[in-house]
Amino acid sequence: MSVIALSEVTAEMVDLVGGKAAGLGELIRRGERVPEGFCVTAEAHRRGVVPAAEIIAAYERLGAGPVAVRSSATAEDLPDASFAGQQDTVLNVTGGAELIAAIGRCWESLHSDRATAYREARHIEHREVRMAVIVQRMVTPTAAGVLFTANPLTGCRDEMAVDAAPGLGTTVVDGATAVDHYVLDGVARDDTGCLTAAHLERLRATGERLQDHFGCPQDVEWAIAADDVLWLLQSRPITSLFPLPPATGKPLPRVFLEFGHVQGMLQPVTPMGMATLRAQITAMLAALGVRVEIVDIGGRLYGDLTDLARSRSSRRRLVKLMAVDFGPRAQAVMQHVLADPRFAPTSGGTGRGAGQGAASLRTAGRAVVGIVRALARPDAARIRMFEAIEQLRVRSVATDDLRTAADRLRLLEARDDRDDRDDSDAIMWPIVAGMLAAAMPATLLKGVADPGEIHAVLGGMPHNVTIEMDLALWRLAQGVGEHRRLLLDTPPDELAARHLAATLPDIGMADFLNAYGHRGVAEVDVGVPRWAEDPTPVFAALANYLRVTDPGQGPDQRFHRAAAAAETALGELVTRTRRRRPVRGRVAGFLLRRARSLAGLREAGKFAGLYPLRERRRQLLLIGADLTGAGLLEQPDDIMFLTLDEVRAAVHQDVDHRGAVASRRAVHRRELRRRSVPVALLSDGTDVETVLPAASALDGTLVGVGASAGRVTGPARVVRDPATAHVEPGDVLVAATTDPGWTPLFLTAAALVTETGAIMAHGPTVAREYGIPAVICVPDATRTISTGRLVTVDGGAGVVTVH
Structure with a gap:
């Protein structure tokens, strides 16, 4: 099929007519007013021959007057790729010869530099994309523009936005002229700009219809003709919006804070990783006496802080508590939220019952004991901590008697129910003590020392397992000897493959991975491979180390210089402070010395938690292999796109989850391409940072x-x-x-x-x-x-x- 009327196009024809034409056909079927036209299909483009006779016949049926010729690629107007402006549009085309030439121009634009770069950025295969072309009667508008059914700047789903200008809409979408900008938020408007209040109300009603039909916020191109008729030229999903928070059934509005960046992680978490992390973070916060619901928004971890914001007791310290782990961006958005009358304190607090209050008191008691013990005897606290970590490492390894997927699943469920409070106390409270010792001097020394001086005291910190890991890799690099050129000239992924195949010369990598192979980027997600499974990043870092030719710039020397400078800065700072403020000077000096003994332990808690996570991943992959063999999954790591309940259904009831996995993988790939993640969201989708000054x-x-x-x-x-x-x-x-x-x-x-x-x-x-x-x-x-x-x-x- 080479030519098809737009009125005959359905949403299922994307592969034949492209995304834009499929959307227009759907609008026509819904009774919306769309200029009459036809589509030259992607099948004609695949054959590479312009079906001139069919095109001219269809053009004559339109009346042979001026037409608009617009591209409609098969990878266009999709949920995660709009291709806005990436291919050509030709307006006011008249005559058969000019029409054929315009269609050829649209075809050629598929291979333009901008379209090619856009596809590459979204990992869309060039050879899989075809170009259909839409031909429609030309509308000569008095005003035209774009309607967004959600505010594209803030993400707010309760607002619509309109950009409009007199004449053709291309001046709006091309950014070629100043436009009139309207935000439709329910407030009555005067007749200002090129649109009247009646026009805006008509656009709002149209936007509501389209969004209800397509099931997601829409980017709509429109034109108002001289007879005041509103024509729709396009409707496609707004691809830039961050997903909406899930409904909680609790009073609105609500505020959600992103937790992943605390762990240096903005990429989406796999479904299995999300389930594991939600349980871990909830338990960790509960141990600190804090109850926060963790939700999944766009594959990222967000905490619902609404109840804390509305609590008279907790809201007073909420911003200060964020300084240590969440940082200044989170503090800024939370200050804005607390000033919002919608989050004013409510009577009755958060409704904490006696049981929760007693639990908080018990937690507070353990915290005081653990923190005081660590500050009083930091060396002993470190010894207890690393003993607990070693016990956790040994205990995390599964026994050899697991034979079936059901056995492995029972093990995982049993471990989820286990109480490791004693080990947690031995690990947690020295870390908290070190963080407090590092954070408190800034207040004590205000007006005496600036933040840069305090940061200098915290440099070159000992007892940091991550620093020790990095320096171990540096020492490995120093000993590669004759293999230097091999490691520099071979791509890291090839080196990783050779290491795993045991065909790489022995450079000490096996020993390094034996100690640190349970680590990796985004390592808190059980669904992500560890370095032991894919050491490509380690070999990439190793090559970077080998490029350091100045011994003085060696990481070990830089670390030792930082440590020496920190000790010198500590002595000078304490001496100066004690002269000016004797009591504060003594207290600050004590805390900074304890910080140098304990603050480096901050990484140890996460390092310890990765041991059971590594074993959990290993057991899940073994279960995944069994389910793959049974035809219930396509490959073993598909299990990371299920929840444990779904795994249980597959193991015990032979439930086939392949369809669900394919769908979730597609969403995950789409979210991996997202370059920024909101620090905080409101329940209406508003990115709080976008409304800050x-x-x-x-x-x-x-x-x-x-x-x-x-x-x-x-x-x-x-x-x-x-x-x-x-x-x-x-x-x-x-x-x-x-x-x-x-x-x-x-x-x-x-x-x-x-x-x-x-x-x-x-x-x-x-x-x-x-x-x-x-x-x-x-x-x-x-x-x-x-x-x-x-x-x-x-x-x-x-x-x-x-x-």
Whole structure:
């Protein structure tokens, strides 16, 4: 089929007519007013021959007057790829010859630089895309534009937005002229601009109909003709919106804070990882006496903080509590929320019962004992902690008597029910003590020492398992000897494959992975491979280390210099403070010394938790292999896209989950491409940061938060995947976020810039301990800064200058 009338097109014909034509056909079938037209199908494009006779016949049936010729690719107007403006549109086409030429131009635009780059960015195969072309009667409008049925700037689903201009709508979508912008939020409007209040009401009603029909917010192109008729030219999903929070059945509005960036993780979590993390975080918060519901929004972990925000007792300290782990961006959004009258304190508090109050008192008692013991005898606390971690490691390994998937499932369920409170206390409270000891001096020394001086005292911190891991890899790099060129010249993924196949020379990698192979990027997600399974990132980091030729820039030397500088800074700071404020000076000195003994333990808790997580993943993959053999999954790691309840149904009832897995994998791939994740969302979808006042900055200056003092100028290196990162000595590492799996890159970087984070989070902590400047919470850093641009990072002032 080469030519088909738009009135005959259905939503199921995407592969034949493309996304845009399928959407128009659906509008016509719904009774909406769409200019009459036809579609030259993708089948004609596949054959590579313009069916001129059929096209001319269809054109004559339209009346042979002026027409609009628009592309409709088979990968266009999809839920995660709009292709807006990527292919050509030709307006006011008259005559058969001009029409045939316009169709050829649309076909050619499929291979334009912009369309090709767009597909590559979304991992869409070029050879799988075909081009259909829409031909419609030309509407000559008095006004035209775009209607968004949700506010595309803030994400709010309770608002619509309209951009309009006199004349053709191309001036709006091309950005070629100033437009009239309207936000439809239920407030009555005067007749200003090119649209009247009646026009806006008609657009709002149309938007509601279309959104109800298609089931998601829509991006609608429209035109109003001279006779005041509203024509619809296109309706497609708004692909940029972050998913809406799930309904909770609780009073609205609600506020949700993103928890993943605390772990340096913005990528979506697999369904199995989400279930595991929700249980772990809920239990951890409960141990601290805090009850927060964890929800899945777009595959990310969000906590519902509404009840805490509306509680008279907790709201007073909510912003301060976020300083340690959540950081300044979260503090800013929560300050805004607390000032919102909709989140005013409610009478009756949060309704905490006597049982919960007693549990909180018990938790508080254990916390006081654990923190005081750690501060009083930090060396003994460290010994107890690492003994508990070793016991956890040994205990996490499953016994050899597991034979069936049912056996393995019973083991996982039994471990979910086990109470490890004693081990948790031995690990948790020294960490909390160290974090408090590091955080409190800033208040005690206000007016005496600036944050940069305190950060300097916290550099080169001992007892950090992540630092020890990075330095172990550095020592491995120093001993590769004759294999240096092999490791530098061979792609990391090829080296990883050779290591796993036992065909790589022995460079000590097996020993390294034996100690640290349970780690990896996004390691808190049980659905993500560990380094032991895929050591590609480790070999990439190893190659970066081998490029360090100046012994003085070796990570071990940098770490030792940072430690020495920290001890010197501590002595000078304590001496100065005790002269000016004797009591505060003594207290601050005590806390900073305890911080140097305990704050490095911050990474140990997560490191310990990865042992049982590694074994959990191993058992799940073995169950997945059994289900694959039974024809219930396509491959073993499909099990990571199920919940444990669904696994139970597959194991005991032979339930086939292949369809669900395929659907969830598609959503996961789509979310992996998302470049930014809201720090906080309201229940109506509003990204709270988008409604905050914009921070003022000088031209070329990006404002963030200083997290590690120092000033460095160097070429930027924007990294999105550490597995393939090439970081030269002296590069400024720019990333959306970092977790411990990224830290091997720090050993060659001169400075760190991230879009998220908290001062005490993993990345900034490690940056301080290596003595490299770090600025965190720089909005859109990975888009504003490009690789190779010269930048200056001032970790004391918290600014990045792009030269």
